[in-house]
Amino acid sequence: MAPSQKLPAWYYRLVALTIKEDRDVEPDDFDEDISDIDRTPDPSEVDCDCDPDEDCECDDQSSHGSERSYNGSDADYYYELKDEREERKQELREMKMEEREEKERVRKAEGVKEEEVRAAYKSVQQAESKGKPxxxxxxxxxxxxxxxxxxxxxxxxxxxxxxxxxxxxxxxxxxxxxxxxxxxxxxxxxxxxxxxxxxxxxxxxxxxxxxxxxxxxxxxxxxxxxxxxxxxxxxxxxxxxxxxxxxxxxxxxxxxxxxxxxxxxxxxxxxxxxxxxxxxRDEKRKRKRSPSPRDTWFERSHPMGAWSMGW
The missing domain is CATH 2.40.128 (Lipocalin)
Known part of the structure; x- marks a missing residue:
């Protein structure tokens, strides 16, 4: 990489964070500048993390199995963070999907209740229009x-x-x-x-x-x-x-x-x-209870069962 070229802004932000707070990078530290989690990644695309205003040579999608385009003294650490950032992106995508699914479940449940009240409203509306008390x-x-x-x-x-x-x-x-x-x-x-x-x-x-x-x-x-x-x-x-x-x-x-x-x-x-x-709730709990060991089909129905024996 040419001397004038810079690494992505997120990398410098995280390096400064580790120095200032004297700690390792945590997964949620990547979140501040991850903005494309809603977009499904295309394997054919090159993942470029560079700032659009900077002169930057895009890196390979991963540091694994491909020639690195950056070989500075901090290259190992950069590519380590880059891989962790990709993992965080995937984690956020999965979280986002779960959130959407849960919201849709809640929405459907609330919609059922809305319809219940709307039906009651319509019934009253019809009664009033017909002059019924x-x-x-x-x-x-x-x-x-x-x-x-x-x-x-x-x-x-x-x-x-x-x-x-x-x-x-x-x-x-x-x-x-x-x-x-x-x-x-x-x-x-x-x-x-x-x-x-x-x-x-x-x-x-x-x-x-x-x-x-x-x-x-x-x-x-x-x-x-x-x-x-x-x-x-x-x-x-x-x-x-x-x-x-x-x-x-x-x-x-x-x-x-x-x-x-x-x-x-x-x-x-x-x-x-x-x-x-x-x-x-109590009724549901009772229905879920396992039958008594004595209260089995054998005990109730078989000639040698406890019920037949008069126990």
Missing amino acids: LPPLNSIAGKNFRLYSLDHVDHRYNSTLYPSKYVEFYYFEEGDDTCTSKQPPSRETKIEGQLYLNVDCGCEFALFSPPKQAGLEKYSLKDVEGKFAPTFQFISNDHLIMTVSRDLVFRDVPGHPKDLAPDTFTFYGVRHDYKEEKRL
Whole structure:
């Protein structure tokens, strides 16, 4: 390699890092300037790591089995890092693929729940259009609704942790710091609630009178800070639709690019019954249990089995 030619910028950055921090190069140290992990590598292409602004002779794809184009005093270390960088690229590609697959799985699951609520909405819409009376709405106090939204998956999915989103309602008795009461709320009792999208994103609702009738009517519930006012439609005792502003969805991301997300996000809520979930879990656990050694086909059916012997 000619004296005037330089090695890729990533190499000098890593060398400076090892000197400054007095440590070896770690896999994630390569990530800062790896930008082509989404592109499937073409074996026929020469992998050039040079800065486009620099006069650089591209190296071979690998230092293994090919003549090296650089033979400076640090050539061994350069090609060692180059191979490690390629390994990191492949690792990131695999991680990216797994992330996409997991996001698609979550998206499909959320889409199923959205359709469930949409079907309930359509049913209420048809009943209202025909003038049919709708059932009264049970008190929403004490209820938890899991929230599902394809918009939210598309714009706020986090592969590290994508928590369950929910809204819950409860009533507050004056003087009770636990936000609970021994007596169930009456239909006239004002209640509170909270919206949870992640640990840093959500809001608490100010006191409001709960709706008494299921339907498509929209209720605007202001938060205690006076910043947001999510809109709710209580479709049935088990379903609701919530619309919130983009600013609330991104309240934990200061300066988020507004042009990359819709003005409002729609969430579809399905009532979550913890007791029912526990019951189903227990039933599933029982079904998975292995049969007792005595409770086999032989014991139950064979003439010499324990059941036949009267044990």
